Amino acid sequence: MQRINYTIMNFILFLSLSLSAGWVWSKSLKVVTTSTDLESLAKTIGGERVEAQSLASPKQDLHFVDAKPSLILKLMKADLFIENGMELEVGWAPLLVHSSGNPLIQAGAQGHLDASAAIEALDVPLNPNRAMGDVHPAGNPHYLTDPENGKRVAQLISNKLCDFSPNDAEYFKQNLAGFDKKMDLKIREWIDLMAPYRGVPYVSYHKDVAYFAKRFGLNSVGEIEPKPGIPPTAQHTADLISRMQTGKIKLIITQLWHEPRTPESIAKNTGAKIFTFIQFPGGVEAARDYIGAVDYNVHQILNLLSGSAGETH
Amino acid sequence: MRFFIYIILHILIFVQLCGSIAAQEPPTSWVKAQGLANALNPKISLIGDFVANAGPMADSSANQIGLRETELGFQAEVDPYARADFFASFANDETPSFEEGYVALLSLPWGLRGRGGKFRANFGRLNSTHPHEYSQVSTPLVLAEFLGSDGLKDVGAEVTRAFAPWGIYTEWTYALLNGLGKSENSDPATTTVTDSDGNKVAVQVYQKNSATQRQVRNFAHVSRLRAYFDFSDAMNIDWGISGLLHNPKEMKETRMAALDVTLRWKPLQQGTFRSAIWRTEAIYSDRKLPRQTSVVTGAVTAYEKQLYRRGIYSYVEFAPIKRWKFGLRGDYVESPEAANTTLTLQDGSSRTVESAITRALSPTVTFIWSEFNRLRAEYQYKVAPGDDVEHRLFLQWTIILGPHGAHPF
Numbered sequence: 016m017q018r019i020n021y022t023i024m025n026f027i028l029f030l031s032l033s034l035s036a037g038w039v040w041s042k043s044l045k046v047v048t049t050s051t052d053l054e055s056l057a058k059t060i061g062g063e064r065v066e067a068q069s070l071a072s073p074k075q076d077l078h079f080v081d082a083k084p085s086l087i088l089k090l091m092k093a094d095l096f097i098e099n100g101m102e103l104e105v106g107w108a109p110l111l112v113h114s115s116g117n118p119l120i121q122a123g124a125q126g127h128l129d130a131s132a133a134i135e136a137l138d139v140p141l142n143p144n145r146a147m148g149d150v151h152p153a154g155n156p157h158y159l160t161d162p163e164n165g166k167r168v169a170q171l172i173s174n175k176l177c178d179f180s181p182n183d184a185e186y187f188k189q190n191l192a193g194f195d196k197k198m199d200l201k202i203r204e205w206i207d208l209m210a211p212y213r214g215v216p217y218v219s220y221h222k223d224v225a226y227f228a229k230r231f232g233l234n235s236v237g238e239i240e241p242k243p244g245i246p247p248t249a250q251h252t253a254d255l256i257s258r259m260q261t262g263k264i265k266l267i268i269t270q271l272w273h274e275p276r277t278p279e280s281i282a283k284n285t286g287a288k289i290f291t292f293i294q295f296p297g298g299v300e301a302a303r304d305y306i307g308a309v310d311y312n313v314h315q316i317l318n319l320l321s322g323s324a325g326e327t328h
Numbered sequence: 329m330r331f332f333i334y335i336i337l338h339i340l341i342f343v344q345l346c347g348s349i350a351a352q353e354p355p356t357s358w359v360k361a362q363g364l365a366n367a368l369n370p371k372i373s374l375i376g377d378f379v380a381n382a383g384p385m386a387d388s389s390a391n392q393i394g395l396r397e398t399e400l401g402f403q404a405e406v407d408p409y410a411r412a413d414f415f416a417s418f419a420n421d422e423t424p425s426f427e428e429g430y431v432a433l434l435s436l437p438w439g440l441r442g443r444g445g446k447f448r449a450n451f452g453r454l455n456s457t458h459p460h461e462y463s464q465v466s467t468p469l470v471l472a473e474f475l476g477s478d479g480l481k482d483v484g485a486e487v488t489r490a491f492a493p494w495g496i497y498t499e500w501t502y503a504l505l506n507g508l509g510k511s512e513n514s515d516p517a518t519t520t521v522t523d524s525d526g527n528k529v530a531v532q533v534y535q536k537n538s539a540t541q542r543q544v545r546n547f548a549h550v551s552r553l554r555a556y557f558d559f560s561d562a563m564n565i566d567w568g569i570s571g572l573l574h575n576p577k578e579m580k581e582t583r584m585a586a587l588d589v590t591l592r593w594k595p596l597q598q599g600t601f602r603s604a605i606w607r608t609e610a611i612y613s614d615r616k617l618p619r620q621t622s623v624v625t626g627a628v629t630a631y632e633k634q635l636y637r638r639g640i641y642s643y644v645e646f647a648p649i650k651r652w653k654f655g656l657r658g659d660y661v662e663s664p665e666a667a668n669t670t671l672t673l674q675d676g677s678s679r680t681v682e683s684a685i686t687r688a689l690s691p692t693v694t695f696i697w698s699e700f701n702r703l704r705a706e707y708q709y710k711v712a713p714g715d716d717v718e719h720r721l722f723l724q725w726t727i728i729l730g731p732h733g734a735h736p737f
Contacts, residue, residue, distance in 0.1 A: 085558050085564070116439045272600060
């Protein structure tokens with residue numbers, strides 16, 4: 016009888032130790048980001064000591080993500096919430112964060128990080144109003160298309176992770192140093208590759224590649240949308256075609272989520288080529304992480320401009 | 329002399345140029361200062377809902393053009409622990425009132441969420457949605473009939489807890505409300521009296537509250553269990569069961585239950601211009617109406633009775649291309665109190681109403697100019713009790729001023 020009791024006690028002890036060990040082992044920092052570019056940066060800096068996941072799919076327009084209840088589940092157990100900010104996710108993220116009932120990640124709490132705090136904004140409207148379309152008062156929010164901004168945001172994430180977990184600070188700083196080194200080399204390589212095409216004019220569907228274009232010297236001459244967030248009209252499209260024909264503009268940059276009909280119609284009338292920009296890692300198989308996405312975009316544009324590839328969409 | 333004029337002219341041109349250059353420079357410090365000054369103000373938004381309708385000539389509310397509602401919203405964090413949302417409503421020809429005004433608590437323990445104030449109760453699917461966000465111009469008949477034209481809302485407190493059994497998002501909500509808002513006053517007690525000129529006029533009866541203290545069961549209790557499941561990235565289902573119990577002292581006991589299902593299809597890449605939704609909501613209502621007596625004679629004018637009613641609406645809405653949405657809604661509502669009543673027709677004849685069912689079919693088309701500007705048309709074919717057929721046409725223009733609000737799902 017005593018032996019049975021011993022066995023049962025040992026079994027319970029073993030079980031509880033295993034469960035505790037499992038709990039301790041799984042006690043990595045849970046980071047939830049709004050987009051996959053932020054998720055990729057968090058994973059790069061946090062390594063295996065962070066579990067990062069994105070709310071939005073890389074194939075979605077970050078302006079118009081549905082605040083699905085299944086996304087609330089991801090936020091309920093998050094230690095840190097990272098958003099792009101500048102009102103890009105204002106239509107859905109505040110509702111999800113509030114609905115999560117998680118006090119750690121509410122606006123103003125330590126676990127709520129606005130990544131736009133690290134960057135200098137472009138296109139800040141002087142006197143924003145809705146006559147300008149769906150403008151963002153704090154400026155153009157698509158700043159992570161510029162790899163230099165990727166570095167700045169990585170630094171911000173590293174600082175935040177160090178605050179959260181001072182014991183892992185050295186580890187996070189090492190990861191950041193490695194990322195910075197790799198990025199410096201890649202940025203130099205990308206700028207050199209794009210150098211022959213500085214000043215090449217392009218038309219984009221929405222003003223969402225402005226930071227990328229500024230970094231690599233591409234010249235924006237207009238958008239397919241008459242104003243940000245306003246669907247293309249026949250008159251505006253006709254004017255744009257005329258301008259593109261006159262200016263011999265041969266590059267149209269669109270995104271995965273934009274309707275394809277209008278860009279295709281413009282391309283047909285102007286002989287321009289359409290490039291589908293991959294803003295978020297995971298948008299295509301080849302762009303798996305943040306560096307991969309910038310690399311994909313640079314090489315696809317190079318192929319297209321050098322004429323060695325057909326339509327890239 | 330000519331030299332001096334020459335110099336003065338140059339100075340004037342220089343000053344003018346400096347002025348114009350200064351005017352072209354963005355007054356960044358001023359703009360920034362203004363932005364910072366506004367940073368702590370609540371977000372203010374305004375929604376204008378213009379509605380024109382054409383319908384039967386006998387209906388005084390038909391054939392009108394009006395501003396159905398103006399909604400003024402104020403939303404902000406109160407402090408690190410709470411957030412406030414206030415919506416003032418200026419309905420056509422009505423006294424302005426706060427449609428909703430509540431404070432949500434952000435840091436409750438055990439994953440609880442809570443709010444207190446005046447709010448639209450979480451009963452069924454559409455009651456918590458503001459009418460200008462509906463997919464049609466007209467309110468589904470079952471909601472208007474059972475929950476009142478303004479919806480079921482009152483002052484109270486609500487607590488919500490989300491769970492994830494088997495990975496399925498599940499949310500339970502319970503609210504204790506002061507009452508059922510205007511919906512419970514839809515049939516105020518009236519009596520007919522003769523005035524000094526000998527005219528018979530209907531007057532509302534003042535009902536004195538009994539002196540007994542109000543107990544917990546005399547408040548309205550509303551609860552909802554909601555579950556949500558993603559079939560895929562593009563397709564999901566959302567369903568809920570709701571219950572309501574209200575037993576005020578005046579013996580007007582109300583019990584209601586609702587069942588709602590929403591099926592959505594919205595492909596990830598094309599979601600901004602292509603989507604479809606099917607939504608159905610059924611409500612069962614059981615109301616105990618008290619005995620009514622004449623205040624003049626004391627005679628019983630209506631005996632105590634139990635009123636069982638059922639109603640349902642179901643609609644589909646499809647967005648095949650950017651800017652356009654097309655929908656169709658069907659309505660079914662039972663009104664047993666209307667059965668076996670006698671209608672006097674315009675020619676003086678009379679007939680008995682046997683059927684107590686209202687049915688309606690409403691196709692809609694929506695044109696979305698932008699996220700902040702929308703036009704909608706609805707045609708309604710309605711068969712009322714007594715097989716009276718009505719044709720109505722609605723046109724709606726909704727505009728939104730101010731910042732984006734988070735779009736409820």
